Every structure is written in C-alpha cells, then in structure tokens.
Amino acid sequence: MPIELRFDTNGVDWKDAATIFERAPLGTRAPDKLERCFNNSDLVCFAWDDDVLVGIARALSDGEYQSVIYDLSILPEYQSKRLGSRMLEAILERLTTPNVILWSVLGKESFYARMGFKPMLTAMAKFEDPEASASKGYIKLG
Ligand SMILES: CC(C)(COP(=O)(O)OP(=O)(O)OC[C@H]1O[C@@H](n2cnc3c(N)ncnc32)[C@H](O)[C@@H]1OP(=O)(O)O)[C@@H](O)C(=O)NCCC(=O)NCCS
Structure with missing residues (x-):
C-alpha cells in the first residue's frame, strides 16, 4: 500500500510523533x-504507512x-x-502565500x-540559548 499523506491530526498518537522527531533525528519534544x-x-x-505514522511536518501562515x-x-x-520531497511538495501546494521560508538543519x-x-x-534569530545555537553553528554571536 502506498504511503498516504493526510492533512489532519486524526489518529495521531503524539508519543509516536515525538519518536519520529527524535529518531529522524531532530531533537527531543514532549508529546503534549x-x-x-x-x-x-x-x-x-502526516505520512502514514497503513496505520503506522512515519513522517510529520507543519507550517504557520x-x-x-x-x-x-x-x-x-x-x-x-x-x-x-522521496517521501520528504512528496511532503514538502504537498505542503507548498497547500500554502497560499507567495513567500515561504524555513530553517534548514545544518x-x-x-x-x-x-x-x-x-x-x-x-535571517536573524533570537534564541533561548544563543551560546548553544552558536556552538551548533546556527548563529554568530556578536
Ligand atoms: C531531510 C528529509 C526530510 C528528506 O526527506 P527524504 O525523504 O529523506 O528525502 P528524499 O528521498 O525526498 O530526497 C530527495 C532528494 O534530495 C536528496 N537529499 C535527501 N536528503 C538530503 C540531504 N541531507 N542532503 C542533500 N540531499 C539530500 C536525495 O538524495 C534525493 O535526491 P534524488 O531525487 O536525486 O534521489 C529526511 O531525510 C529527514 O527526515 N531527515 C531527518 C530530519 C531532518 O533533518 N529534517 C529536516 C529539518 S529542516
């Protein structure tokens, strides 16, 4: 069965979503x-392989x-x-604004x-822990 993209939170177990975030790896997020x-x-x-959640993404607009x-x-x-490409294309198709930005992982x-x-x-950022962000290479401390 092909991986299905869905654009609602129905059926999402947020512990599974947090596991995807962590295993991707993007970091740690509390499920709540x-x-x-x-x-x-x-x-x-959300990308679903049958009833298994395998990918997540979101946007503000x-x-x-x-x-x-x-x-x-x-x-x-x-x-x-190509699942990431499919998800990104599907998001871009649905966002109605002329400008879309994102912050790429290094x-x-x-x-x-x-x-x-x-x-x-x-691009300028005001982060919670500037030193940590600088040490990961995301910002320059002035
Ligand atoms: C980054 C991510 C979303 C990409 O999704 P994906 O399904 O793995 O990527 P795709 O298979 O759609 O890749 C599409 C193309 O981009 C290329 N690509 C994928 N990851 C890449 C990377 N890290 N650097 C350079 N090119 C990359 C692929 O080689 C592929 O090229 P092809 O079409 O010639 O085969 C996914 O790998 C992921 O979840 N990574 C961990 C979390 C993360 O870093 N997310 C990004 C947050 S900003």
Missing part, C-alpha cells in the same frame, strides 16, 4: 507540547504574504525514498535547494 504546537499550526502533514515550514521529519527507515540545505529554496542572507 508537540500536540499543542501541531494543533496551533495552520497546516499539518498569515494566509496572505508569509508562511514558515517546521519540523519536517521522517523515520530513518523511510528516508531517501547539512540539509541542498535537499531544500532542490525544491527551489535559496539561502537567506539577512
């Missing part, structure tokens, strides 16, 4: 917080000008099978470049 941030997002995308995509993550055993920039994303030259 993950549930709230997906429910508070304007667009969600103002509906007119700007959208931002977050948390695209796929179980390792489902990566490199080393994944070329995956997004293939889909038409360009590096942002003036």
